[in-house]
Amino acid sequence: MLRRTLALAAAAGLTLGAAAAAQAAEINLKLSHFLPPVHGIHTDFIEPWAHDLEACSNGKVHVDIYPGGTQLGNVAKQQEQVLAGVVDIAHGLTGIPRGRFPRTSVIDLPFLTESADAATRTLWKLYPEYLKPEYKGLHVLALHAHNGGLIHTRDKQVKTMDDLKGLRIRTPSPAISMMLEALGAVPQGMPPGQVYEALQKGVIDGTVFPWDPVKSFRLAEVLKYHLDARVYTVSFFFVMNQKRYDSLPDDVRACVDKLSGDNLIPKFGPWWDKWDAPGKAAAEERGNVITKLSDAERARWREALQPMIDAYLKQLEDQGVENAREIYAKAQAYTAEFEKK
Template identity: 25%
Template sequence: MAQKHRITRFFLAVLSAMVIVSFSSDPVFADKKKINIRFSTWHVPSGADVQKLWIPMLEEMKKRSNNRITYTMYSGGALGKGPDHFDIVKTGLSDMGYATLSWTPGRFPLTDVLSSPIVCPAKWKGVEAGMAMYDRMLSPEFKDVKVLHINNCVMAHLWTTRAVTRLEDLQGMKIRSPGGLQTRAIQALGATPVFMPLGDVYLSMETGVIDGVVTCPALVKAFKLNEVAGFGVPTSFGCVSEGLFVNKRFWERVPEDLKPIIESVGRDAYKIAGIFDEGWYAATMAEFKTTMEIEELSPAEQQRWDDRFRKMLVAWAEELEAKGLPGKKALTAFREELGRVGVGFNACPY
């Protein structure tokens, strides 16, 4: 009798194990698993990008997934320097992250078109135009990652330690450039572009190592550059090309029912957070005017700057064409996509 009970218990144990294995391998059961996103960005931990954009975005993913998506934040230099952040995601050091593409010159040659001198005060519009360009012609440059969005950031302006009202004032000035087409734009205006980490700009401006910086209002605020820049020229240099990316191996492990949540929230991050839009831009520039002299160029002077920008873009496009890349087509396509979201591109030569 005892042996019979042992045999029965044995078969029950085997049956239970088979049931567990069956449920574990069932796609519906498997899709209920949780994932933790290791998120990376070079943005400073206390800045608006982390506190008012990335954390709200990740919290929205968590909310829509009924807490099946969690996250760990690695901001600032936690995982590497600013230019390293695309590779931080690509290699799997993080699962998802934000990277500035213009900081790695020559690596994304066509995507540099997003850093053209356009007039875009809202980052969600940059995402719409950027993703339209991704669909039209930029996707081959991103085979190593899953793209949630690419964009042209909010337009960058010129912030200096002395007044600039005309081209002649820029001669001999050393201006920190974020890379991309803004380096060429600074050169086209007669100044000398200097590349350095944003964290070094404050002291460099304070001590006279450089005379100014081209960057967007968000980073002026995040790095407190308004404390050392007494003057601002709110003409648009465009801004850097950037994007939100996911490691491919991680993406393959994400349950299928969670992928649409990540894609939707990642694509609409700026709309969801309600930041870096026209209202935010206007309020930030008004705040800067309380401590800095911010003067727009006269219409005639703006035309002179735009003429320089157009010549710069022609030269850039011709260099790409010589390498077999459709530079002219990229500029034309970008102008068309910007027009669809109401963004101006007066400097476009085509």
């Protein structure tokens, strides 16, 4: 069984065993992502996936992983790196850089789903008919989303829409930016790795995230309040360079297929439930204030955000996504279907 090289900027270098394994492999693949190696996406998803690919190929494949903090771990470069062949496989945010996945971004619209499982299954069901044109040059291994996100703030507690007015809130995607603006906040585009320092220095007043970064990015240290709004989600891609995939021997392609797609999609819901738990626990341990959005306030937000949803879909249509409303209607139907299961 091959041992995999974990490429970290702070690492001392390759071990002799890993170097020998890389030399012995017929196929060396580079896999990059933007999250720290302590995050569950790295420890529960990326590392085991690479390990399983090596094992399935009987040592024919060796995978080098480049997480956030390494030369290939920039969140804004994941798509372009894999398209250019700088890396073979990448995991990234569909909203960064903005505008590259407009069809996929429909899942980010508010009040579609609260569940990573339903959102992920919806994305995967939408992909063949509606989303595939956005992934030219890429072999899509999975699309997924996180659990319903929260609004986390540093100094001011947010319970209502009125409390958000004027607050500078970090945003991960165009849809979430429009949502925050409609609620009275001032969205601030920013990669996740910069949020801690921005909060610490008072550059921003808060951020939207699910629970997991509160632990993995140590945000509990610089936050005091957490509104469990569960109004939105954010989507991610896990893709391979299409030419690289096509060049693989049949048996290796079969291994990639076995570990991806329909066999990978059902894992994200349970994984994200697991990843969120330590984030909430970290906030509780520090004595931070956790508030749940009331039913009455949720209804108020839903009404206030309907014009924003319409405006976003119109914007997509103006950008050439002629069937944006059809995609949105399908997403509504699919999330409702999956949330009942």
